[in-house]
Amino acid sequence: MAADESFFKQVYKVARLIPKGRVTSYGAIAKYLGSAQSSRMVGWAMNSCHSEKEFVPAHRVVNRNGLLTGKHHFPEENAMQKALEKEGIIVIQNQIQNFEKVFWNPRSELEL
């Protein structure tokens, strides 16, 4: 893979690969990139995703509990939930319903 790309770029790339109507966790992406403990970096990358030229579906990335922890970082607090619901994901009180069903594992889908 292109080692020139920063950790952020890889995070963005994986985030864009998330299928519509699916979600994944920071830890899953981090683990896919090789560092499960650096899941904080993934979230932080999302924090800077607004700097990216292309749109990054940060709304498809949630924490391990399926909770929209980062919704407060969106332009509008309801933007994240609204986007998810628009893709067919049920979100109640910032928590994704049927999280296990809509969960998208990059390790399985993208293969190692």
Added chain:
DNA sequence: TGGGTGACCATAG
């Protein structure tokens, strides 16, 4: 250069 930070995860009390 060094230290602080962060949208997390895991373990211990």
Added chain:
DNA sequence: ACTATGGCCACCC
């Protein structure tokens, strides 16, 4: 059961 703290590592000042 919940709360508190540690760890981890790339990026910014």
